[in-house]
Structure formats: C-alpha cells, structure tokens
Amino acid sequence: xxxxxxxxxxxxxxxxxxxxxxxxxxxxxxxxxxxxxxxxxxxxxxxxxxxxxxxxxxxxxxxxxxxxxxxxxxxxxxxxxxxxxxxxxxxxxxxxxxxxxxxxxxxxxxxxxxxxxxxxxxxxxxxxxxxxxxxxxxxxxxxxxxxxxxxxxxxxxxxxxxxxxxxxxxxxxxxxxxxxxxxxxxxxxxxxxxxxxxxxxxxxxxxxxxxxxxxxxxxxxxxxxxxxxxxxxxxxxxxxxxxxxxxxxxxxxxxxxxxxxxxxxxxxxxxxxxxxxxxxxxxxxxxxxxxxxxxxxxxxxxxxxxxxxxxxxxxxxxxxxxxxxxxxxxxxxxxxxxxxxxxxxxxxxxxxxxxxxxxxxxxxxxxxxxxxxxxxxxxxxxxxxxxxxxxxxxxxxxxxxxxxxxxxxxxxxxxxxxxxxxxxxxxxxxxxxxxxxxxxxxxxxxxxxxxxxxxxxxxxxxxxxxxxxxxxxxxxxxxxxxxxxxxxxxxxxxxxxxxxxxxxxxxxxxxxxxxxxxxxxxxx
Numbered sequence: 473x474x475x476x477x478x479x480x481x482x483x484x485x486x487x488x489x490x491x492x493x494x495x496x497x498x499x500x501x502x503x504x505x506x507x508x509x510x511x512x513x514x515x516x517x518x519x520x521x522x523x524x525x526x527x528x529x530x531x532x533x534x535x536x537x538x539x540x541x542x543x544x545x546x547x548x549x550x551x552x553x554x555x556x557x558x559x560x561x562x563x564x565x566x567x568x569x570x571x572x573x574x575x576x577x578x579x580x581x582x583x584x585x586x587x588x589x590x591x592x593x594x595x596x597x598x599x600x601x602x603x604x605x606x607x608x609x610x611x612x613x614x615x616x617x618x619x620x621x622x623x624x625x626x627x628x629x630x631x632x633x634x635x636x637x638x639x640x641x642x643x644x645x646x647x648x649x650x651x652x653x654x655x656x657x658x659x660x661x662x663x664x665x666x667x668x669x670x671x672x673x674x675x676x677x678x679x680x681x682x683x684x685x686x687x688x689x690x691x692x693x694x695x696x697x698x699x700x701x702x703x704x705x706x707x708x709x710x711x712x713x714x715x716x717x718x719x720x721x722x723x724x725x726x727x728x729x730x731x732x733x734x735x736x737x738x739x740x741x742x743x744x745x746x747x748x749x750x751x752x753x754x755x756x757x758x759x760x761x762x763x764x765x766x767x768x769x770x771x772x773x774x775x776x777x778x779x780x781x782x783x784x785x786x787x788x789x790x791x792x793x794x795x796x797x798x799x800x801x802x803x804x805x806x807x808x809x810x811x812x813x814x815x816x817x818x819x820x821x822x823x824x825x826x827x828x829x830x831x832x833x834x835x836x837x838x839x840x841x842x843x844x845x846x847x848x849x850x851x852x853x854x855x856x857x858x859x860x861x862x863x864x865x866x867x868x869x870x871x872x873x874x875x876x877x878x879x880x881x882x883x884x885x886x887x888x889x890x891x892x893x894x895x896x897x898x899x900x901x902x903x904x905x906x907x908x909x910x911x912x913x914x915x916x917x918x919x920x921x922x923x924x925x926x927x928x929x930x931x932x933x934x935x936x937x938x939x940x941x942x943x944x945x946x947x948x949x950x951x952x953x954x955x956x957x958x959x960x961x962x963x964x965x966x967x968x969x970x971x972x973x974x975x976x977x978x979x980x981x982x983x984x985x986x987x988x989x990x991x992x993x994x995x996x
Contacts, residue, residue, distance in 0.1 A: 485605070495822055496593065496688040497796045500741070502734060503554070503692070504786075505547070505601060505699035506775060508760025510767030510780045510788040511727065519770055519959040522720045528754065528788075535752070535790030537802035539791075542876070543758055543793075543809040544781045545865055547602050547627055550757040551694075555584045555604070555616075557813025559840030559863055562687075567767070567869035568625050570603055577605030578616075579951075583826070586617030588817050589875060591826035595619060597679050597731060600673040600694035602994040603627050614637030614648035614655045618692070622675045631668045631703045662842050667705050668696050673733040677740040685746055688820070693737070695732040702765040704729050723765050748793050755787035762883055772924040777876040777887040778864050780924055789849065804877070805848060805857035812995035814842035815849055865945050868907035875939045879919040879931075884938035885909035906945055910940065 482668075509515050512533050513525040544550035548569035549560030555578075556563065563579060570576040579583075586596040598613050598621040603609030606625040613621035624644045626636050634645040642876060645660040683689050704725035713721035734754075741747035758783040762764035762774040773779025787807070791797035817823060840861075847856040864874035864881070872885030885908055915929040916934045929936050 480806055483558040497791070497793075498689040498741075498746055499589075499594070499688075499691070499753070499816065499820075500737070500750055501692050501753045502695060502758045503551075504695045504730060504754065506696065506757035506758065506761050506766055506767035507698055507786060508766050508774075508781065509786060510769040510785060511698065511756075511760065515786055517772055520610070521767065521769070523727060523767075525727055527735055528786075531752065531754070531790040532788035533801070535788055535797060535799050536805045538755075538787040538789070538805075539802045539803050540754065541785060541787035541807045541809075542783050542862065542864070543756065543785050544757055545755055545980060546780060547601070549865075551602075551604055552578055553809045553841075554757075555586070556582045556777075556810055556841040558582070558809045559583075559865075559946070559949065560809065560843045561863075561946065562841065562949045562951055566865075566867050566950070567807050570605060571627075577611035580610065584617045585813050585816060586690065586692070588612075588617075588823065588826045589820055590617055590619070591829050592817075592821040594688045594690040594820065595824075596690045596692075597621070597676075597684065598692045599676055600621055600696055601627070601629075601699075602694070609655075609657075609740050612648065614650065620647070620679070621812040623672065623694065624696075628700055629668060630701060633694065634668055645925050659727060659984055667729070667734050669729050672696070673736050676737050680737070680746070683744065683746070686746065689746065689750075695730055695733070698723065698726040698766050700761060700765075702904065704961070708954075711897065712848050719765050723767075727764075731957050749796070750791060750793075751796050752790045753787075754790075755809075756785035758782060770923055774888065778867075778872060778883055779887060780881075780918065780922065786818075800852055800854075803848075803854075803857075805845075806862065806863045807849070808841075808843070808858040808859060809841070809861075810842040811845045811859065812842070812845040813841060815846040818844050819846040819850060825904055827939070830990045861942070863943065866943060866946060866950060868950070869902075871907060871909040872912075873943045875942045876918070877939055877942065879920045880928075880935050880939065881916045881919050881924075882929075882936055882941070882943075883914040884940065884975075885912050885914075905944055907947075908943070915939075 492906060504750050510521050511523065511525070511533075512528055513521070513523065514529045514537065544553050544560050549563070549565045552558075552563045552565050553560055560566065563582065591598050594616050598618040600623040602613050602621065602623060602625050612625070623637075623646070624634070625646070626644050628642060629636060636644040647658045647660055649656055672693065673694070676691060679691065679867065680689070690856070702719075702722050704722060708725040708728040709716070709721060710724055711726065713724055715721050738747065741750055758774045759768040759771070759773070768774055768781030771779070771784060773781035775782050789797055794820040829990075838884050843858050843971050845858055848858065861875070862879035864876055866873040870885065871893035872882060872887060874882070874883040913936060914924075914927050915932055916924045916926065918924065
C-alpha cells in the first residue's frame with residue numbers, strides 16, 4: 473500500500489502522453505462515507521489531528537478546495553440530494569436514513585444525474601454504497617441510470633464477510649449490469665474475506681481497462697470507508713501506530729486504505745491513457761459519526777445534527793488538465809451538494825438530449841434546488857459564484873431546522889442525535905410552522921465563528937427572524953415521509969420474512985431471473 477501511494481505522489485505532476493482526449497471529460501466522483509472535516513490533513517492544518525492524508529492533500533492543493541462545501545446531515549438524504557439536485561425534504565427524506573426493515577425507495581418520478589449523463593453520451597458505472605432503496609427491483613441503481621453497479625444497498629456492511637451489520641446478518645452484496653433490454657443481477661458470495669474496498673477498487677480498474685475511450689466515462693465510486701464497522705486489514709496500519717485497540721490507529725488505517733484505493737484507480741486511468749481528460753471530485757457525504765474513529769473537529773457537532781460538524785464536510789476537485797479545471801487553491805464560495813446536479817448536467821451537454829429521449833423537460837416535473845455553478849467551479853471565474861444561501865434542513869420529526877445566508881446560520885429546535893428507526897407514517901407529524909420548535913434558537917456568524925460558540929440570537933433578532941422566514945418559505949416543498957410504501961408487485965420476498973430485499977440470505981427467496989453467483993466474477 474505504501475509503495476503504491478508514494479509512487480503516485482511522485483508521479484502526479486508528470487505530463488501525460490499518448491492520452492486520448494474526447495469531447496467531454498471523464499468524471500470520477502469519489503464519495504467518502506462519514507468523513508468528518510477533521511479527517512482531512514489539509515483542513516485547519518494548524519490544529520493537530522493525529523492523522524495524515526498525503527494523497528488527498530496533494531490532489532486538493534493542486535486543484536480546487538471547496539472550503540464552504542455543505543452536504544446533508546445523513547447518508548440517504550445526502551445521496552438523494554446529490555443524484556437529484558433537490559433538498560432532502562422534497563424527496564420525503566426528512567429524518568432517518570433508509571433502513572432494511574422499511575419498504576423505502578427514492579421517488580421514481582425523480583430524474584437522477586446518471587440518467588442525464590447517459591443521455592449525454594456517458595458510460596455510467598457505480599461502485600459501493602447505494603442506500604436509496606431496494607424494496608423493488610426498479611428502485612435499484614441499474615434501473616436509475618447506471619449501466620452497472622457493484623456493491624451494497626444498505627448503509628453499512630462488514631468489510632470482510634460483506635454481510636449487513638449489526639443485528640440480523642444477511643447478504644447485501646450484489647452486481648448488476650445491462651444486457652441489451654435486460655438487466656442481469658447476481659447476488660455475490662458473502663464470505664470472500666477480501667477487504668471490500670479492495671473489491672470495489674478491482675472492479676473500478678476492470679471498468680477502466682475495458683472502457684472504450686471514444687466514449688466519456690462517469691464512475692460514481694461510493695467508498696465504504698470510513699463508515700462503521702471501523703476496520704482495516706493489517707497492511708494499512710502505519711508502522712508507528714499498530715494498535716488495533718487504538719481508535720486513532722484504526723482511523724488512520726482506514727484513511728490509508730481509502731487513499732490507496734484512489735491511488736490504484738488513478739494509476740489505472742493513466743495506464744488507459746484517459747487520466748489527462750478526467751475530472752476528479754472527492755467529497756464526504758456527511759460529517760463524522762460520534763466516535764473517536766472519525767472526527768468533525770474543530771467543527772461543532774456530528775452527523776445527524778444540523779451543526780457544522782454534520783453538514784460542512786471536506787470536498788475538492790482535481791484534474792491534471794487545466795483546460796478541464798483551473799487549479800487555484802481554495803474557495804469560500806458556498807457549494808451545496810445539490811449543485812453537482814445542475815453543474816455537471818450543463819458541463820456535460822445540458823438537458824437537450826435527455827429531453828429528446830424522455831420527451832419531458834425538467835420544468836415539467838419539478839423545480840430544482842440545485843444551482844448551476846459550472847462556470848465558477850471549472851473556469852476559474854471567481855466572480856461567478858452564484859450561491860449565497862441555502863436551506864440546511866427541516867426535520868418535522870426532531871422538530872428542528874436550520875438555514876444559512878451570507879455570514880449567518882440560524883438554527884431552531886433541539887439538536888438530537890437520535891432518529892426514528894421504526895416506520896413512521898406522515899399523519900403523525902405536522903408539516904407546517906408548528907412542526908418546528910421555534911423556542912430553542914441559535915444564530916451564529918459562521919464566517920467569524922466557524923466553530924459555533926457564540927449564540928447571537930438575542931443580539932441579532934432581526935437576522936434570526938429573516939432566516940426563520942426563509943425556512944417557513946420551504947414548508948411547501950416538504951413531502952410525506954418515505955417509509956410506508958405499499959406492498960408493490962416486484963417486492964421480494966413476499967411472505968417468508970419481514971425484510972423486503974431483492975436478495976438472497978438464509979431462508980430467503982431469489983427470483984427465477986436472478987442468478988446466484990457461487991463464484992466471484994472475473995474482475996475480482
């Protein structure tokens with residue numbers, strides 16, 4: 473691992489020769505799971521963190537660091553917003569993540585980013601975590617714009633056995649691919665005892681090696697690291713930190729594994745001659761979990777709150793080609809997770825091809841929360857930053873909400889770490905102004921006070937009221953909670969067990985047209 477990483481660090485600045493350049497750049501989007509702001513070496517470098525991320529730091533410093541990048545507070549809402557360009561509240565994902573005991577699915581009426589990129593000529597592939605629905609086969613990624621998908625449907629997976637944990641362990645490891653008008657599904661072996669991040673890396677390299685370079689390539693690599701259960705093989709532990717009982721050592725080992733995965737993938741792009749025509753995006757889906765295995769410090773709070781430590785996360789862009797991305801250090805322009813949608817759609821050709829294929833326009837379906845920031849992100853035009861405000865979130869279950877505008881962030885209600893992990897029906901919650909506890913108020917100047925220590929709600933009541941009204945304006949966008957889908961045709965199993973998974977595990981059902989892969993596919 474160390475030799476691969478160091479060789480890449482030495483080679484990053486070398487010119488690429490013999491690379492095939494196509495009209496549209498390749499997009500490699502690496503979404504790291506639960507990486508907090510304190511898990512990157514380049515964030516607040518003056519604060520000692522007991523971790524190192526040399527590859528991430530070098531790529532970020534030679535690209536564009538999004539210092540004010542904001543995502544959602546949990547995995548499912550973050551991924552839903554990224555793929556659709558809409559706030560999580562508009563998707564009905566207001567409180568918890570999608571759970572394996574709930575029959576949930578990202579609304580089929582939503583247009584997803586890979587669907588538009590497919591129309592714009594891209595080959596589209598997904599690796600790793602999906603977490604946007606599994607109750608029906610048409611909830612899965614190979615029916616939502618990805619030509620292939622290899623990974624797991626739920627929020628967490630054992631890194632070695634590839635079973636869902638904790639609680640009832642079941643197989644949640646699959647592979648799907650288009651085959652003409654059909655989609656082939658395979659349920660993969662659950663006891664390979666190969667570190668799952670290594671499996672995703674091998675699959676990614678296989679895609680790159682076999683890719684037709686005349687077509688632009690979009691790979692969505694949803695890393696499993698650094699999410700629970702916290703584990704890394706011996707090879708990734710640093711020589712000065714070998715204690716597996718030491719949370720800091722485990723954290724560093726998982727970060728090493730994540731960097732090693734990316735370094736191997738970059739090398740495969742270079743070997744294929746397409747790295748010089750590639751945009752790399754690296755971002756976290758949300759802040760760190762409340763544990764010492766990951767860190768959002770020095771920001772306040774953890775995932776599942778609305779504090780900065782949950783929603784302000786590391787993100788950067790890199791390309792070896794200045795015609796694709798103008799390298800310029802760091803920016804304080806607000807970039808929201810929804811902005812990837814409009815920015816990448818326009819950058820890759822716009823809506824016209826998708827509209828022609830689908831016979832619909834986006835304006836006929838819904839209004840996006842996404843802002844097209846492509847001019848700012850890719851051309852280096854510092855005056856073209858278009859976002860100055862955004863809704864952080866509205867949670868009618870926990871009765872809290874937050875909004876950011878300019879220097880100020882207003883928060884209302886208690887910031888609970890708990891979620892409703894049983895299915896909740898929408899009639900139990902009100903969706904108007906009474907759904908929020910307006911009596912608990914916080915107001916921070918997050919420019920002057922990024923760690924949210926000085927509550928200004930008493931001294932700046934006019935600002936607090938203005939941002940409260942901004943939140944109220946979004947209540948019309950709230951959709952019912954997505955956790956009570958009816959029993960629909962195509963949901964599996966039907967009677968054997970309470971999990972509605974289209975996958976096999978002990979005592980389960982496999983549809984006739986889904987084959988069980990007793991042996992790993994050849995790309996392992």
